[in-house]
Amino acid sequence: MDTEVPLSGGRVTQGVVRVGDTVRRPAGAASSFVAELLEHLDGQGFTGAPRYLGRDPAGRETLTFLPGWVPAGFQRWTDPQVAEAGALLRALHDATRGSALTGPHPVVCHHDPGPNNTVFHDGRPVAFIDFDTAAPGDPLEDLGYMAWTWCVASKPEARPVAEQAAQVRVLADAYGLVGPARALLLDAILDRQARNAHWWNAHLIASAPRIATEDQISERIAWSHREYSFTATHRNVFVEALR
Incomplete structure (x- = not known):
């Protein structure tokens, strides 16, 4: 079984973890709309967002993990x-x-x-x-x-x-x-x-x-x-x- 690695930084949704090449997020009031949106974006060929993969056995939203770096705070940008x-x-x-x-x-x-x-x-x-x-x-x-x-x-x-x-x-x-x-x-x-x-x-x-x-x-x-x-x-x- 893949290890769950907590992902920090989010203020709105707590309990987000990485499992292998996926991200698991607790479902919330906006989950249905977000799922529709991400599926729509994927269908439009927009690659600048995670893909929605459904729910895991625990009922959590499952998304693709996007490799890279997410800044912890605001800073100067070029x-x-x-x-x-x-x-x-x-x-x-x-x-x-x-x-x-x-x-x-x-x-x-x-x-x-x-x-x-x-x-x-x-x-x-x-x-x-x-x-x-x-x-x-x-x-x-x-x-x-x-x-x-x-x-x-x-x-x-x-x-x-x-x-x-x-x-x-x-x-x-x-x-x-x-x-x-x-x-x-x-x-x-x-x-x-x-x-x-x-x-x-x-x-x-x-x-x-x-x-x-x-x-x-x-x-x-x-x-x-x-x-x-x-x-x-x-x-x-x-x-x-x-x-």
Whole structure:
């Protein structure tokens, strides 16, 4: 029998393990939709996501294991890495566009396409994992979150804001964002930062058990507010870079 190796890093779903060349995940409320989505993506030839293999005898979701490296946290990325991430996100969205999975929305969004949910191979982002929060939505929901988590940082040691803004432009170009939607990207970043603070605040006031300690949740709320304030303060720099 293959050994179960715990996979750390996930905040939404606990108890994820690797078994040989597969990943086993506890089933949840979103499992049926995620299974349909992954099967659809596989049918569309999209290789940037795990393949769904069904349920194991314990009732856990079984997915293919994607070899590579998943960053533990946010860091600086090169322009080519950011561009490839943007192109990967566009390919994901295009693979769902016009499908029965989108409902009245344009695409199915991953809703958490940060570097910590991205598999890298030879230094290149090649796939997304953890589709727990995937749902129909607008592309800007994902692109705003990606621009924030891949390109924008308020910490003192971060690169200058002009360089961050230039990298947001690299992402928008690689995704193929044009027309009126391009002018809305900055607001999409701010929206995701505000929503992140709200999401963590909901967990702070929730009953135990929580997905993190009270101190960890409080820090993530404060960080989200700092990121929002930084982005809003330098709004003109980001907007100018996207023109």
